[in-house]
Amino acid sequence: MADPTGPQDPGTDAALRILIDAARRGAVAQRFVPAAEERLLQSIVDATVGLFDAEASSVALFERDPDRLQFAVAAGPQGAGVVGISVPPTKGIVGYVFSTGQAIALSDVASDPRFDRAAAERTGYVPRSIAAVPLVDRESTVGVLQVLDKRSAPAFTLRDMELLAVFAGQAATAIAASRVQRDLPGLIRTSLAELGDGQLDEAALDAIVDRLAAELDRDDDEPFWSLVGQVSRLRSLEPGELSLVRAILEVVAAHPRAARRR
Amino acid sequence: MTDELPAWTEPFTTAGLDRLSRPATIAGVSRDWAWKDATGAGVRVAIVDSGVEGDHPLVQGRLRESHAVVLHEESEEIVDDPATGDLFGHGTACAGIIVGLAPEVELVSVRVLGADLKGKGRAFVAALEWVVAQRIPVVNLSLSSKSEQLYGLFHELADEAYFRNVVLVSAANNVPGPSYPSLFSSVISVAAHDQPDPFRLYYNPEPPVEFGAWGVDVPVAWQGGSETVATGNSFAAPHVAGLVARLLSKHPGLTPFEVKAILAAIADNAAPATLG
Numbered sequence: 043m044a045d046p047t048g049p050q051d052p053g054t055d056a057a058l059r060i061l062i063d064a065a066r067r068g069a070v071a072q073r074f075v076p077a078a079e080e081r082l083l084q085s086i087v088d089a090t091v092g093l094f095d096a097e098a099s100s101v102a103l104f105e106r107d108p109d110r111l112q113f114a115v116a117a118g119p120q121g122a123g124v125v126g127i128s129v130p131p132t133k134g135i136v137g138y139v140f141s142t143g144q145a146i147a148l149s150d151v152a153s154d155p156r157f158d159r160a161a162a163e164r165t166g167y168v169p170r171s172i173a174a175v176p177l178v179d180r181e182s183t184v185g186v187l188q189v190l191d192k193r194s195a196p197a198f199t200l201r202d203m204e205l206l207a208v209f210a211g212q213a214a215t216a217i218a219a220s221r222v223q224r225d226l227p228g229l230i231r232t233s234l235a236e237l238g239d240g241q242l243d244e245a246a247l248d249a250i251v252d253r254l255a256a257e258l259d260r261d262d263d264e265p266f267w268s269l270v271g272q273v274s275r276l277r278s279l280e281p282g283e284l285s286l287v288r289a290i291l292e293v294v295a296a297h298p299r300a301a302r303r304r
Numbered sequence: 305m306t307d308e309l310p311a312w313t314e315p316f317t318t319a320g321l322d323r324l325s326r327p328a329t330i331a332g333v334s335r336d337w338a339w340k341d342a343t344g345a346g347v348r349v350a351i352v353d354s355g356v357e358g359d360h361p362l363v364q365g366r367l368r369e370s371h372a373v374v375l376h377e378e379s380e381e382i383v384d385d386p387a388t389g390d391l392f393g394h395g396t397a398c399a400g401i402i403v404g405l406a407p408e409v410e411l412v413s414v415r416v417l418g419a420d421l422k423g424k425g426r427a428f429v430a431a432l433e434w435v436v437a438q439r440i441p442v443v444n445l446s447l448s449s450k451s452e453q454l455y456g457l458f459h460e461l462a463d464e465a466y467f468r469n470v471v472l473v474s475a476a477n478n479v480p481g482p483s484y485p486s487l488f489s490s491v492i493s494v495a496a497h498d499q500p501d502p503f504r505l506y507y508n509p510e511p512p513v514e515f516g517a518w519g520v521d522v523p524v525a526w527q528g529g530s531e532t533v534a535t536g537n538s539f540a541a542p543h544v545a546g547l548v549a550r551l552l553s554k555h556p557g558l559t560p561f562e563v564k565a566i567l568a569a570i571a572d573n574a575a576p577a578t579l580g
Binding site for chain 1: 313314317354391392393394417418424446447448449450451452475477481483496497498520521532533534535536537538539
């Protein structure tokens with residue numbers, strides 16, 4: 043593997059190596075406990091769809107570079123198409139709720155030609171009614187929870203909105219808890235800026251974070267990450283299978299020594 | 305479960321209304337006195353939001369000025385922005401509601417949404433500073449901030465507005481936790497009720513949210529000359545802004561304190577003598 047730190051003075055170089063090590067361990071940990079946040083968010087949209095008897099429910103999370111709201115999870119008969127789609131945070135109903143932190147619901151949206159139909163059609167579903175509430179962290183809005191088309195009524199009630207806000211609170215807590223894993227480079231950038239006490243300018247911070255990001259940009263075909271992936275799968279094995287794998291690994295680990303002796 | 309809901313709108317729902325105690329009335333102050341035959345004529349109302357579509361039929365040609373906040377490295381600037389219109393539809397929805405109640409108001413749009421998200425808080429503060437400096441008598445705010453850093457600044461601005469006779473009408477946020485300036489006592493905070501009557505107004509003697517106005521299934525103006533049906537506290541606030549504009553057109557010079565007292569006195573849950 044090429045030296046990811048490049049030429050640097052020795053002190054900075056050592057500090058960078060420590061950071062990269064820490065970041066790498068974080069990334070490995072994330073592989074071992076995959077998508078804890080996603081599972082929690084999924085359970086929230088599942089519950090939302092069930093409670094409202096809705097056609098779909100989904101959570102969009104704010105991501106940077108470029109700024110966008112990306113749909114992370116969805117549930118309901120009409121929900122699946124939205125996962126992975128990004129919408130600009132400066133447009134549409136979801137964008138408005140994200141920008142203002144205000145919960146809103148609209149009915150009759152499908153009959154409105156100016157509704158963000160293009161985005162809706164990409165998901166394969168154009169709703170008649172929509173309710174959207176912000177996911178609010180301690181300080182800021184981190185995403186939006188939305189529900190489409192309650193089957194039993196043409197519109198959402200005040201009570202619906204308040205229940206949704208409670209669900210959104212749960213989702214926001216889940217996101218805060220796993221933020222460390224989700225945005226490791228972002229976290230390191232913030233910590234560096236604070237530790238640097240103004241000594242590091244934006245360009246220097248960018249350079250360091252870029253190097254970390256390059257290191258964490260997991261290529262699953264690369265031997266190290268493919269090994270991490272394989273090992274993480276062992277977590278789901280039964281005790282019997284596990285001891286078999288252990289026996290195999292011991293033989294494999296002994297192999298280079300045996301080969302060298304020959 | 306019910307007790308755990310962030311129930312800003314709860315007092316204004318059918319189940320909650322019985323529990324709203326009835327505040328005292330003010331002799332001689334009735335709805336007729338407050339705004340009968342009033343149109344909001346000559347009263348400027350600022351909409352700090354996503355912009356307003358001036359040519360939307362429901363805005364009825366009442367948009368007089370369109371501004372936007374431009375963020376520079378170290379400063380903010382309010383510029384004329386007649387061309388952008390409304391990026392979300394929401395500002396136009398508020399404008400339509402206000403004009404529906406006060407058909408002769410003079411609307412001033414200050415667009416803070418839809419631009420650079422990183423500067424959202426700064427843009428909001430700059431817009432608020434500007435409307436207060438301009439002494440625009442009624443300001444509709446359907447957005448708020450949770451930033452602890454901006455708490456002090458918002459508090460100062462809300463007080464300054466209060467003493468400059470600028471009535472800030474702020475939509476309550478249905479999310480638990482602080483939101484500024486909607487939870488300050490110097491603003492009129494509004495949550496939604498679900499009775500389809502733009503004049504129906506409740507006073508809640510148990511703050512932080514003091515007033516309830518129509519905010520459920522409200523037919524509203526939306527982007528591109530369209531219309532939709534909307535629910536949220538942010539559609540309740542412009543009802544109160546429109547009523548305040550009516551009141552001020554008939555009784556110019558009322559202070560924010562007097563406006564609040566009058567609204568409470570003529571609210572639909574005020575003592576029976578003033579009902580109707």
